Amino acid sequence: MNYEFPITKTTNPKQKPDPKGLRFGTEFTDHMFVMDYNPEDGWNNGRIVPYGPIELDPAAVVLHYGQEMFEGLKAYKTPEGRVQLFRPYMNAQRTNNTNDRLCIPTIDEELFVAAIKALVKLDQDWIPEGEGTALYIRPFIFADEPFLGVRRSTTYKFMIILSPVGPYFESGLAPTKMYVEDVYVRAVKGGTGEAKCGGNYGASLKAQEIAHEKGYEQILWLDGxxxxxxxxxxxxxxxxxxxxxxxxxxxxxxxxxxITRNSIIALCKKKGIKVSERKISIDELEEAYRAGQLKEMFASGTAAIVSPVGELLYKGERMIINDNQIGPVAQEMYDTIYGIQTGKIEDFMDWTVAVE
Amino acid sequence: MNYEFPITKTTNPKQKPDPKGLRFGTEFTDHMFVMDYNPEDGWNNGRIVPYGPIELDPAAVVLHYGQEMFEGLKAYKTPEGRVQLFRPYMNAQRTNNTNDRLCIPTIDEELFVAAIKALVKLDQDWIPEGEGTALYIRPFIFADEPFLGVRRSTTYKFMIILSPVGPYFESGLAPTKMYVEDVYVRAVKGGTGEAKCGGNYGASLKAQEIAHEKGYEQILWLDGxxxxxxxxxxxxxxxxxxxxxxxxxxxxxxxxxxITRNSIIALCKKKGIKVSERKISIDELEEAYRAGQLKEMFASGTAAIVSPVGELLYKGERMIINDNQIGPVAQEMYDTIYGIQTGKIEDFMDWTVAVE
Known part of the structure; x- marks a missing residue:
């Protein structure tokens, strides 16, 4: 199926930021994608319009009951000038999984990817060039019916905005210090932990701030x-x-x-590195550390790809991992994934999708 | 301290709804309260303006990370025409507890109540009269900084909107059928269950819909x-x-x-009814039911005050409670609280607060 969306171009293009000083998620491109949902028409009126404020009724469900979801992925320009996305169908599938959990109507996955492609194509001059940069793509859906009872909204908006970004952490690939959280809980089975919904993130801020106050950049969440x-x-x-x-x-x-997690597992398998998805307890980590077997620790996500951890604090014990240096596995995963994303390494995993 | 807020009156007043057909949370009064927060000025520019759409940047934190909270309380008109609120300082205190959990700046409790009073005073002609009706008051706060990183927003809006409401459940005080949920979880210790934040409610929709599909109106949540x-x-x-x-x-x-929970406990104590706050297991309920000791079950909340439960389904076993009739304790609690709220019973608990 071929999706086409009407485009209203901005008459007032913004100045593009200096790629050197780029931060994460503070500047946005000239256009955005908007689509509406109502029970009669389903998802309808997909369109590209100039980036700008939206109008919401103050009783809109999203402002009260958090019926909202988001995704994140990135677009890159290859050395040959080709614009490409990284595994966008994975985001489309996860969107629908999240939607199911949050009682949001599902979206056709081809339409989801087509909308991203159309918007990125229009604003492709915003893709920054330079180590660690990308055009961050933020699809999101929120409930906008003005109604205060607790039940699913009957109307929604699906939007996509784009932001040229530098490294998520200003420190780049420098190892971070991590605090093992044992009071606050991110999620529990039966909750929304496996969904990419707003509530998970708002709920996580408090523990993150406490870790920052203690001098730690991030938190390691334990099961609830x-x-x-x-x-x-x-x-x-x-x-x-x-x-x-x-x-x-x-x-x-x-x-x-x-999706980066999935990519790292697949890459390890492809490269013959032993990789397991299994339960891992904090006690096992401590024992491995004491036995000199905890070689590396890193976080994976779309924003930073890979972020090594150099120090872990658990109940007063400081564990220094790999002499506070990025390890060979983390480095290889970062180099390979970022290399494929930017077209500097051949896409031997068939992960990239061309825009046009 | 005396708070005064500038008022911009609507030039286009709406028609008030027929008090007979009132539903919950679908119609809103002529005005709303708005206040801004930024790091330099703190909470500032509290004002009353005509009810209408607000403008939000599509990158506003609330649309992505659910950094938002709300409260709910009601205003009533007594037979003598006096306008009064029910325990608004409890909502103010709970707002600040929620704010602390969600990393939202706290609000002066006197200002919180003064803003409610000012808005209710202006729109007091919207307070419906008739059994089971009230003016529902919805204070809420959301994060509106346009920023996609995961950290607390630097700017917020505090708003209050008003809605003339009928009974929350169309069935009124008729007993409901309830389903014991044993797959999905509402909250877990260390999470946000004790905070009144949007994420809790969006997360609850799925289990509620499954219960509805099975013919049950509500769910009984077990611990996570x-x-x-x-x-x-x-x-x-x-x-x-x-x-x-x-x-x-x-x-x-x-x-x-x-707050209704707190009020019921206080009323029981005042009336010499034995009341306990303690752990109660689903097994204890079943045993009490089989022994003929489960006399009543009811839900308590601002929207419905008291809502009796007539049937409970747990793992295939149907328990019929009090012959599917409202019981004497639920009825007494409803009559007393609604009586005090509406000024038809003397406020022997000192719970009501006059508007002017």
């Missing part, structure tokens, strides 16, 4: 039931290299099925 | 760890009468500290 098993790192998936095994927590209903 | 202890009913607190004891689940970090 036994406070024993590793779940995630901040808003990213957690990876460990224990001995010669790369380990990440198995998807258990409370962990987000990260 | 052992799936054993009663937490809440839908978006309300849970009460039981077991033998001669009124029981509600103790506040444990994952249960919302309801």
């Amino acid at each position: 039931i036994e406070k024993k098993y590793i779940e995630e790192i901040g808003a990213a998936n957690a990876f460990f290299v224990i001995g010669d095994e790369v380990v990440t927590s198995e998807l258990n209903g409370s962990i987000l099925p990260g | 760890i052992e799936k054993k202890y009663i937490e809440e009913i839908g978006a309300a607190n849970a009460f039981f009468v077991i033998g001669d004891e009124v029981v509600t689940s103790e506040l444990n970090g994952s249960i919302l500290p309801g």
Whole structure:
């Protein structure tokens, strides 16, 4: 099926930011994609318009009951000038999984990807060039019916905005210090941990701020039931290299099925690196550390791709990992994924999707 | 301290709805309260303006990360024409507890109540008269900084809107059928269950819809760890009468500290009715039911005040409570609280606050 969306071009294009000083998620391109949902027409009126404020009734469901979801992916320009996306169908599928959990109507996956392509094509001059940069793509859906009862909204908006970004962490690939959180909980089985919905993120801010106050950049979340098993790192998936095994927590209903997580597992398999998805307890980590077997630890996510952890604090014990340096597995995963994304390495995994 | 807010009156007043056909949360009055927050000025520019759409940047934090909270309370007109609120300082205090959990700046409690009073005073002609009606007051706060990184917003809006409402459940005080949820979880200790934030409500829709499909109006939530202890009913607190004891689940970090809950406990004590806040397991309920000791079950909340439960389904077993009739404790609590709220019973608890 061929999707075409009407385009209203801006009459007032913005100045593009200096690619050198780019931060994450503070500047937006000239246009945005908007589509409406109502029960009669379903998803309808997909269109590209100039980036700008939207109007919302103050009783809109999203402002009260958090019926909202988002996705994140990136567009890159290859050395040959080709514009490409990284695994956008994974985002489309996850969108519908999240929508199902949040009682939001599902979206045709081809339409989802077509909308991203159309918007990125129009604003492709905004794709920054330079190490660690990309055009961040933020699809999101929110409930906009003006109604205060607690039930699913009958109307929604699906939007896509674009932001030229530098590295998510200003420190880039420098290892971060991490605090093991044992009071606050990110998610529990039966909750929304595996969905990419707003509530998960608002709920996580408090623990993150406490970690910052203690001098730690991120938090390692434990499971909400036994406070024993590793779940995630901040808003990213957690990876460990224990001995010669790369380990990440198995998807258990409370962990987000990260696309970078999936890519790292697939890459390890392709490269013959031993990789496991399984339960991993904080006690196992401590034991491995004491035995000199905790070789690496890193977070994975779309924003930073890979972010090494150099120090872990758990109940007063400081573990220094890989001498506070990025390890070989984290480095290889970052180099390979970012290389494929930017077209500097051949896409031997068939992960990229061309825009036009 | 005396708070005054500039008022911009509507030039286009709406027609007031027929009090007979009133539903919950679908119609709004002529005006709304708005106040801004930024780091330099703190909360500032509190004002009353005509009710209408607000403008939001599509990157506003609330649309992505659910950094938002709300409250709910009601205004009534007494037979003498006096306008009064029910325990508004409880809402002010709970607002600040929620704000602390969601990393939202706290609000002066006197200002919070003064803003409600000013708005209700202006729109007092919208207070409906008639059994079961009230003017529902919805204070809410959301993060509006346009920024896609995961950290607390630097700017916020605090708003209040008003809605003339009929009974929350169309069935009024008729007993509802309830489904014990044992797959989905509302909240877990360390999460946001005791905060009144949007994410809790969006997350609850799925289980509610499954219950509806099975023919049940509401869900009884069990704890997220052992799936054993009663937490809440839908978006309300849970009460039981077991033998001669009124029981509600103790506040444990994952249960919302309801103001109606608090009022029922206080009323029971005042009236010499035995009342306990303690853990109560679904097994205890079943045993009490089989022994003929489960006399009553009801939900409590601002919207419905009291909502009796006539049937409970747990793992295939149907329990019929009090012959599917409202019981004497639920009826007395409803009559007394609604009587005090509407000024038809003397306020012997000192709960009402006059508007002017």
